[in-house]
Amino acid sequence: MTSSAQVMAVCAALGDETRWQILERLGRGDHSASALAEMLPLTRQAIAKHLAALQAVGLVESYRAGRELRFRALGAQLSATARALEEIGAAWDRRLAAIKTVAESLSEQD
Amino acid sequence: MSSKSVQTVEAVSITRSVEIAASGSQVWAAITRSELIARWLGDQCEFDARPGGRGRFGWTEHGVSFPVEVIDVNEARRISFSWANEPGEDLSAGNRTTVVFELEEIPGGTRLTVTETGFDLLAGDAEYRAKSWASNSDGWRDELAELVAFAPTVELAA
Numbered sequence: 001m002t003s004s005a006q007v008m009a010v011c012a013a014l015g016d017e018t019r020w021q022i023l024e025r026l027g028r029g030d031h032s033a034s035a036l037a038e039m040l041p042l043t044r045q046a047i048a049k050h051l052a053a054l055q056a057v058g059l060v061e062s063y064r065a066g067r068e069l070r071f072r073a074l075g076a077q078l079s080a081t082a083r084a085l086e087e088i089g090a091a092w093d094r095r096l097a098a099i100k101t102v103a104e105s106l107s108e109q110d
Numbered sequence: 111m112s113s114k115s116v117q118t119v120e121a122v123s124i125t126r127s128v129e130i131a132a133s134g135s136q137v138w139a140a141i142t143r144s145e146l147i148a149r150w151l152g153d154q155c156e157f158d159a160r161p162g163g164r165g166r167f168g169w170t171e172h173g174v175s176f177p178v179e180v181i182d183v184n185e186a187r188r189i190s191f192s193w194a195n196e197p198g199e200d201l202s203a204g205n206r207t208t209v210v211f212e213l214e215e216i217p218g219g220t221r222l223t224v225t226e227t228g229f230d231l232l233a234g235d236a237e238y239r240a241k242s243w244a245s246n247s248d249g250w251r252d253e254l255a256e257l258v259a260f261a262p263t264v265e266l267a268a
Contacts, residue, residue: 008195008205008207085124088124088226089124089126092124092126092224092226093126093128095150095151095224096126096127096128096222096224097128098149098150099128099130099137099140099141099150099222100128100130100132100222101150102140102146102149102150103130103132103136103137103139103140103220104130104131104132104136106132106136106139106140106146
């Protein structure tokens with residue numbers, strides 16, 4: 001359940017076209033919110049809001065570079081989400097095995 | 111993964127299947143009757159196998175339960191339901207995924223396939239995503255490839 005909720009959170013963050021664009025830019029190099037605002041047709045405030053959403057689910061992190069606050073994309077969260085999906089699949093494998101046991105134990109009139 | 115581009119992108123889904131040495135009606139009972147569901151999912155179940163039927167899957171030990179609502183029923187063939195990702199009462203969009211069970215007669219028994227969808231990671235503007243994928247030649251592309259592997263309709267060109 002927890003892994004499912006985690007997947008949903010990451011998916012929700014990625015499910016936005018603008019956040020996807022921001023992440024795509026950060027995938028190619030680290031940038032500050034101001035730098036991103038110059039690359040994309042968005043205000044710095046809008047960029048900051050989206051960065052916060054991405055940061056909340058661990059898709060980006062920020063760090064100081066001199067006087068600038070820069071953001072970098074984190075591949076680890078994508079990997080973690082892939083693992084979470086694997087876990088959800090593994091949980092279904094276990095449930096299907098249990099369903100098999102239950103169904104095979106039933107008599108025809110059950 | 112050595113994927114380079116994506117032509118089509120849809121929602122992520124998970125599919126698993128199992129072959130069971132039991133008739134379709136026995137398998138159907140195992141996945142639709144509350145007291146039998148409680149033997150493979152949690153330990154307390156209220157399930158109403160009719161379209162719109164509401165119920166819950168409960169884990170007594172953890173004191174939690176997850177609401178469920180049946181969407182569609184095709185007796186002994188197919189059933190779909192939504193269930194919540196977080197315990198409680200909320201079954202709204204964003205807190206639910208959809209599970210579909212399909213039964214297929216095979217020699218000596220029944221094949222049961224389950225598909226869980228609603229992880230709408232990549233739903234949206236497929237064309238745009240495909241372009242951004244192709245252009246994202248480094249960074250987290252490999253990690254994204256791991257994730258995209260869960261989207262069955264994604265075609266990855268070498």
